[in-house]
Amino acid sequence: MMDADHPQFLQRPDAPPLAYHHTPGRSPGVMFCGGFMSDMTGTKATALEAACRDSGRQYTRFDYSGHGQSGGAFTDGTIGQWAADATAILDQVAEGPQVVVGSSMGGWIMLLLARARKDRIAGLVGIAPAPDFVLRMWEDFPEDIKETLRRDGVYRRPSEYSEEPYAITMALIEDGRKHLVLQQPMPVSYPVRILHGMQDPDVPWQHSLELVDKLQGDDIVLTYSKTGDHRLSEPDDIARLIATVEELAGK
Numbered sequence: 001m002m003d004a005d006h007p008q009f010l011q012r013p014d015a016p017p018l019a020y021h022h023t024p025g026r027s028p029g030v031m032f033c034g035g036f037m038s039d040m041t042g043t044k045a046t047a048l049e050a051a052c053r054d055s056g057r058q059y060t061r062f063d064y065s066g067h068g069q070s071g072g073a074f075t076d077g078t079i080g081q082w083a084a085d086a087t088a089i090l091d092q093v094a095e096g097p098q099v100v101v102g103s104s105m106g107g108w109i110m111l112l113l114a115r116a117r118k119d120r121i122a123g124l125v126g127i128a129p130a131p132d133f134v135l136r137m138w139e140d141f142p143e144d145i146k147e148t149l150r151r152d153g154v155y156r157r158p159s160e161y162s163e164e165p166y167a168i169t170m171a172l173i174e175d176g177r178k179h180l181v182l183q184q185p186m187p188v189s190y191p192v193r194i195l196h197g198m199q200d201p202d203v204p205w206q207h208s209l210e211l212v213d214k215l216q217g218d219d220i221v222l223t224y225s226k227t228g229d230h231r232l233s234e235p236d237d238i239a240r241l242i243a244t245v246e247e248l249a250g251k
Helices: 043-055 079-092 105-116 133-140 143-152 170-176 206-214 235-250
Strands: 008-012 015-023 026-033 057-062 098-103 121-127 154-157 166-169 192-197 220-225
Touching: 008 079, 015 043, 015 079, 026 043, 026 079, 026 105, 026 235, 043 057, 043 098, 043 235, 057 079, 079 105, 079 170, 098 105, 098 235, 105 121, 121 235, 133 170, 143 154, 143 170, 166 170, 192 206, 192 235, 206 220, 220 235
Parallel strands: 026 057, 026 098, 098 121, 121 192, 192 220
Antiparallel strands: 008 015, 015 057, 154 166
16 A cells, blocks of 8 residues: 555665655556655645546656655755656656656756657656756856855755755756757657746746757647746646646557
8 A cells, every 4th residue: 555655765776765656557657757956745746646546547756866755965966866866766666658747857857868768758748847957047147156156066045935045056057067958959759748837937938949949749739828837836737737647648
């Protein structure tokens, strides 16, 4: 019997253990990749789990290393490390083809996962996806913050989403530059859906146009919510997300 409060852990010899919840069910499964400094207990992750359980579909949610209930320190994390975490969950926990859902930074992880394991992807759903966000972040930082990063290796940035400031590390930015996905076209042989709020203060809605332009496929749909914010966690947003995932899984 699955315990909703106590996750299972994927033990790894050379990396922190990863906390996850896996619900067996029919294929294709659904796998959720969360955002920067978020965890798998968020509204979107748990609402999708409930919807998949109701429909008998396989579902997997997890915490990256340094996030939520997983091991490791957040400040040791990088895009490459978190993409490796997602790949480990896909390889060792999820079964068969997956509709991968990526929220914010998870949209970047989702694309890296699709590039590494394209034979396992049944579809992608991006929620305000933020691929390559370290480039824009660095460009937007004033020189004093850049100097803090160069000198201290970390800058603690206040956030409206957390009581604790976001720890931005120089390692995150430097590693992120090695894992860019928008620098060249990306062929996709599976359906892709992008959901984005036009009142998003963190990832401008125009960035999803750039992503769609880079994706090369026959079934790519971008949906904007004129009043939607970055989280897209209001009841209408959740209903749209569930319907979108069910549509892709049904294909």
